[in-house]
Amino acid sequence: MDLNTVLSQLEPDNEEEVEKLLQQFNRENIHTFSFDPTEETLRIKLCQSVLTALGMQMQPGCQRTCLETLRILSRDKRVLAPVATKEGVLILGAMARLRAGEEDEEQEEEEEGDDRRGSREHVQSEAEERVVVEALKCLCNVVFNSPAAQQVSVEVELAHSLCARLRAAREWHHEVGLFTLRLLFLLSALRPDVRAALRREWHAVKLLTEVLEHTLDVRWVGPYEAARPEPQGPPMPAEDNERAMEALKALFNLTLSEAGGEEDDHQFRLVAAILRHLLMLKTETEEKTEEAHSHAVNLLNNLPVTCLDVLIDVPVQGGQEKYGGKNMDVVQVLLDFMEKRIDKGSNYKEGLTPVLSLLTEGSRHHREIRRFIKAQVLPPLKDVKIRPEIGTTVRNKLVRLMTHVDMGVKQTAAEFLFVLCKESVDNLLKYTGYGNAAGLLVARGLLAGGRGETQYSEDEDSDTEEYKTAKPFINPITGHVEEPMPNPIEEMTEEQKEYEAQKLVNMFDKLSRQNVIRPMGVRPDGTLAPLVETLCDPHDDNSGSDSD
Template sequence: MSMRDILSEIDGGDDERVEQLLQKYNKENCRTFAFDHKEEDGRIKLCQGLLTVLKRPVRPLCQSTCLETLRILSRDKRVLGPIDTREGILTLAGLARIRATGGVGEPLEEEQSAEEERVVVEALKCLCNVVFNSVAAQQMCADVQLAEGLCAHLYSVSSAHHEVGLFSLRLIFLLSALRTDVRGTLRKEAGAVRLLTGVLERSLDVRWVGPYEAAPPDPQTPYISPENNEHTIEALKALFNITLTDSSEEDNDHQLRLIVGIMRHLLLLKTQSEDKTEEAHSHAINLLSNLPVQCLDVLIDVPVQGGLEKYGGKNMDVVQLLLDFMERRIDKGSNYKEGLTPVLSLMTESSRYHREIRRYLKTQVLPPLKDVKERPEIGCTVRNKLVRIMTHIDLGVKQGAAEFLFVLCKESVDNLLKYTGYGNAAGLLMARGLLAGGRGETQYSSDEDSDTEEYKSVKPFINPITGHIEHPMPNPMEEMTEEQKEYEAQKLVNMIDELSRKELIRPMGVRRDGTLAPLGETIHGCSPPPSSNSDSD
């Protein structure tokens, strides 16, 4: 397809011929992402020419074809010069029916034709591409207050216009992800939290039966439709960005608790695909980890549906779902940083703040010990899996797993070592300055004896470093002569001396506050902390 032919027709003003040539161009380049450098000047001129056509009164089909071409071209960051200007952004915003400062935008009516709706969708897609690929466009969108106009636009979009709503939500997500100032504007001035909460309520068909309690999913319609799931995911992503900003207003507590109630409802729902269900649940967990921890009582406080008497009448269905989600992510064995850290953080903070959640998770993750013949990291229980992650190569991942277990142990060093062994817990204890034992700063209920008889009977034989019973190893020096023993001892002394002189090793000890320091600066040497005391919730 000759770029010169298209440009000559655009200059000539024959819109019907332009439409035909662009349709052919779009068909040839719809899957193109790597553009030829040689035609860069031609693509820039084509972008400028398309904007010229779009400002003329042409048929909706011609407009949508021009916008489709512009969307394909906007994948190339080098040709966005004509589009990321004030004129370009306002032109696209007007075609998307978004009222921006200095522009025009009429709401999409119910009786609009399919061709007119296609224009709006293509304009929104173009804006998404341009905003994603151009910092200048991001700044211009902030200058013309596109985000505020976008929120007003979304209020007028009905569920009948699925793609219009979807790409409007995606554009809000992009603007809030790429511009921190836009996040604050969306939250404080545009009322985006309330708007997106309404989108979630409609998409998930939420029916409130209590102040923050949604009715259980209808057994007749247990699945979220694909269209509603797409809207839900985009709204969750945008809400995640917007709630990253500080929330100090008193009236926000009610709105945030509503969101937690909706997230609880979502976690109980499924889509017709396991992958899509997990994606939706993952975004819900990300959002929950963003919200104030005091609001998370909504997850378990559901009077209409009832709860377990053992946990103060609280409902633990969603807590179990979070635990199952975490275990599936561990079993996948990849992408722990993004896939596992949020759910670990959510369960850690909710356990630290809400006693009933901690008590329930403790029974599921750290039941009373009976068999301590194997190392804590060996096995297929949740505890075994989490202990293995405590030595993961990624610092954030291993600290997240260790912190979760530490909180379940009421931040008691002795109890943590009982379940994990000193070797696995050393990293966390060093970071927290607790190598010498003790507790964290959080206050918990008093400890009670919960050790099983099996554990008590073998407790003196447990190696505190490995956390399990070790069979006696044969003494390698038993069959050595005195000369051989002296030779090996001298060899060891020489090796340590050489490493010390090269500063490859440095003798360390533990201060009274639990931190490491050179041996001469410490009050006492480093020794394993005493064997564990027991606790109970």
């Protein structure tokens, strides 16, 4: 549909014509909207006209159509000037039923058990609800694509209004909750000042924790222990999973920088407990379950490492005696998740390194976690005839990553194995070979051996009889017992040996004359110098004629 035609026939005061005209435009452009540079001015004018129409009193059906048009147009960053103003953001905020400054009143109502605000949300008709959803979608697009709109959102305290929405009611339509959370995530991601205000002034970490608790139907059986999900119970509904993912993404932004204090510690432990519950849940598809676990891992990386004990301190559900009575179920889930990400063979930086970092820090600071993971990843060696990087075990896969082309992936995998070996160079070389471990040892300055700085408890590090027997024959570079190589000169005659030796001398002579290599010697002071200089050093007291 030609934009000139739309603009010429669009009369904001004729609601019926506006709705009919824009519905046709939406149908034609919803999937194939063209960003033709020659029509940029026309699209800006259309944005302004639609925004003007939204500022008038219209029926919900026409409002929704206008918002759909604005959502289509807002995919183009270059035409957002009319919307990225205080007037534009306030109009969209009003369409989304976001009202700043009502949080305190609603908090009081909640404390008194008054659900009037929630009831007002529920009495909206389905048509009005669709208007709210479309307005939130528009705000998401506009805020994402326009720095000017982001600044205006700060000025009108849009994030404050979103918190008020989340605090006021829990049973809104799925998409209302979903896009409220998504808009909060975008603002917290794009504006560090909003992130700080959300955390400090509006207690958004606590609020989002409550949203997660409600969405995941967490039932507490201990201070930081949620009831175990039924093994044969139904999977988490797709809609609940979607809202939980948005809440996790927003929480990730808010916990990027840790704060101190007992209140924060308590809040972070609650988050860790909820994430443990989430990691034990299944969704309707394996792909969605993996996505949920990925977001949980990212958020766990932001929490203080001291809070990770919540993952294994679950007395009601029992633990394993060999690991101090700790419950290792969630650690096993994380190990399985790590192996799946390795097996994918792609996107290691974003997909694998977070879980490796989490398991590394958990192992470094929690002895039981390290012992459990080591038993899974680095069991006692028996067969040492195969190179450490060859095979299908988790150890083989991780050793292969130690020589990955991506420096971050390589270092993270090596650090993980190093910590499992209690930062002992000898133990690391035993499992990986010097060739695979050289990069980490150089980076840590540990080529001469020794340990890292972390103190580890003494435990049952013991070698199998098979390993003890084979140890003298293991090549420390490759980390395995190599088949003896045949001696290439055994069957040579003396003439052939002399010929090969002379050929080698000629090769070195040629390289020396071309300055490719330079024979070196050691001066009396211990420094290296060209061999000629060390033989004729004028500072050498013994140079010159022989003494009598």
